Amino acid sequence: MSTPPLQGSLKPYHDPDVDTVVNGITSGDRHMLSRAITLIESQKPEHERKAHEILDRCLAKKKPSIRIGITGSPGAGKSTFIESLGELIINEGLTLAVLAIDPSSRQSKGSILGDKARMEKLTGRKEAYIRPTASSGYLGGTSPKTHEVIVLCEAAGYDVILVETVGVGQSEVLVDTMVDFILLLMLPGSGDELQGIKRGIMEIADAVAITKTDGDQSGIAAISRAEFEAALRMLPLKHAAWQRQVILTSALTGKGIAEVWQNISDFFAEMQNGNILETRRREQLKSLLYTVLEEMLKKKFLSHPDVKASREHVEQQVLSAELSPFSGAKKLIEAFTRRQ
Ligand SMILES: Nc1nc2c(ncn2[C@@H]2O[C@H](COP(=O)(O)OP(=O)(O)O)[C@@H](O)[C@H]2O)c(=O)[nH]1
């Protein structure tokens, strides 16, 4: 005697199949979109498998979007700025997905200053979808998985995707392989940061917005603007056809927000000439392919039983100068390739 297939009737509710999720996403069901993103972010192999099936199906369905990265130090005003820019974008009749940095996450360096980062105004709008990014193991709120989340949001039909990230080394390089336009937010009076780490971030920025230029910050903001303009002139152009602007803004008063949006619109108009955007997106995909491949290989390598077994011993040999780091690495590679 066989038992009736009870499981089949329960499954769709608890664990929707790939078809249900994909159809949900493309018909604008936010709940399905959120579920798919959770699967993408999961470390469990069975979730990963399903996530990639969903993702591959969504790739064919994604619609063209404007992808914008918003980067800057914690407290620079990114979340507040996104809320202000986001409202403007929605009022233009566009829909918006925000991949935000979770303010409660210390690892992704969310602002400790504020719950403003929760973006209450945007959260209440049906045209906006806000998702805090889980960036396990990554600084700055961006990981290679962010790209996958972007693809899902595009399949869901969002016109504009805003990615909030903290400018720290690896994260801004990574975000540059995922978005079309990077807006760097800087506080007034932060011109002295130009010498150090911020230089690298300046190089990948397509525009700089000086934030919080309200109240008594106006004087110092003008000086900052001149400093940033001078610094940008020293850098090679990122795109031959694009001169970066420095814009004074305040999310509090709304100053400069329309100017930023105009600048972004001009950029897209310029980049659509001669297919620059399309060519760049292809290069980005290639670069991402190798980033992900590197990650996968590393994971596979470090979890290989023979590598695991000899790793500590080789490490000791290197530390006691019995082996050079080069020979040590070679020995581990040999352990890895001996038995696949
Ligand atoms: N005066 C002023 N304060 C702002 C402005 N934008 C943000 N802030 C404040 O700066 C703090 C950090 O902002 P937040 O958006 O969380 O920064 P994030 O860490 O870069 O996302 C909060 O206390 C905000 O209220 C602005 O335009 N003017």
Ligand SMILES: [Mg+2]
């Ligand atoms: Mg924030």
